[in-house]
Amino acid sequence: MSVVLVVVTNVKSLGVSVAVAKSLPPVDKFFMQVCPICGTPQRMMIRGLYVENGKSQLYPDTGYSFCNCRNIFFTKWENITAEAPNMYSDNYIQEYGSRLNSLQFPLMHLGGLFNHCNVGEILIITMRDPYFVIWTRPHEYTGFNPRTNYILWDMGSFVEECKKVGFTVISADRDMNVESKTPECYHITLRKS
Numbered sequence: 001m002s003v004v005l006v007v008v009t010n011v012k013s014l015g016v017s018v019a020v021a022k023s024l025p026p027v028d029k030f031f032m033q034v035c036p037i038c039g040t041p042q043r044m045m046i047r048g049l050y051v052e053n054g055k056s057q058l059y060p061d062t063g064y065s066f067c068n069c070r071n072i073f074f075t076k077w078e079n080i081t082a083e084a085p086n087m088y089s090d091n092y093i094q095e096y097g098s099r100l101n102s103l104q105f106p107l108m109h110l111g112g113l114f115n116h117c118n119v120g121e122i123l124i125i126t127m128r129d130p131y132f133v134i135w136t137r138p139h140e141y142t143g144f145n146p147r148t149n150y151i152l153w154d155m156g157s158f159v160e161e162c163k164k165v166g167f168t169v170i171s172a173d174r175d176m177n178v179e180s181k182t183p184e185c186y187h188i189t190l191r192k193s
């Protein structure tokens, strides 16, 4: 059983109340990760996954935290080794639209995608879907790869971000096709109106 002790001290001379909470032992700073969207430190809760000789293995010290500001899982940016696409590519829409999980500033690039689209143009964004995590066996979910996936977004939360940058959301669907080329993903169809 964990014990939470709260001591409230009335500091009369300053005219303020100071509450001091003593609870679980502090987490080693290394295992705290700062949410890339809101800046709140969150403890690492799921170890990252890598594949060696066809077998899934877990990193001892690299993994994902959760933040409920946008319902996202995230790792530290320095864990990512996936190469960023070329900013000035002629295929900006194609390259960035399919790489949002791996980018350092996905919301900035979502705005970039909006700017690159012509009015009336349709854009389909595909992202890893943490909905497919089986919580009793989280390490079967291949999305927890801290070399590739920086932020894993809840579908509903990302739909809201798409609306914020100006897109009309036509549909948002989880990929339930067992023979899918994009398993454990969702697809959001957007139009620049």
Ligand SMILES: [Zn+2]
Residues within 6 Å of the ligand: 035, 036, 037, 038, 039, 040, 067, 068, 069, 070
């Ligand atoms: Zn946050």
